[in-house]
Amino acid sequence: MWLANGLFCKVMNGLPRHQEIVAAILGDDHARVLTVLIGFGEIFIALWIWSGRFRVACGWLQIFLVMKMNLMEQFLVPDLLLWGKWNFLWALAFSIVVWWAFVRKETSQC
Numbered sequence: 001m002w003l004a005n006g007l008f009c010k011v012m013n014g015l016p017r018h019q020e021i022v023a024a025i026l027g028d029d030h031a032r033v034l035t036v037l038i039g040f041g042e043i044f045i046a047l048w049i050w051s052g053r054f055r056v057a058c059g060w061l062q063i064f065l066v067m068k069m070n071l072m073e074q075f076l077v078p079d080l081l082l083w084g085k086w087n088f089l090w091a092l093a094f095s096i097v098v099w100w101a102f103v104r105k106e107t108s109q110c
Helices: 002-011 016-026 031-051 055-076 084-105
Strands: none
Touching: 002 016, 002 031, 016 031, 016 055, 031 055, 055 084
């Protein structure tokens, strides 16, 4: 997910809607540069996942970023979201899966 969204959707501008969201929230002037930087951040997260290091921190960061991003978009640009108001449910489901895969296993062994 992170690699596809970061590389194809943002860095390569495969889905211009992502840049439109950035422009609507942060302004048109630097929307392309900021979208590419966000894309590289997402690629970094994909590499971090593949490394298998610091799994709990990686999981919590993913949950934080996905929920924060979706809450911001829900209030600032709901018309640009793929599933509109329902986009938040996808973010919540994704966060639950991430928690299950990265956080639950590590923290339940106390």
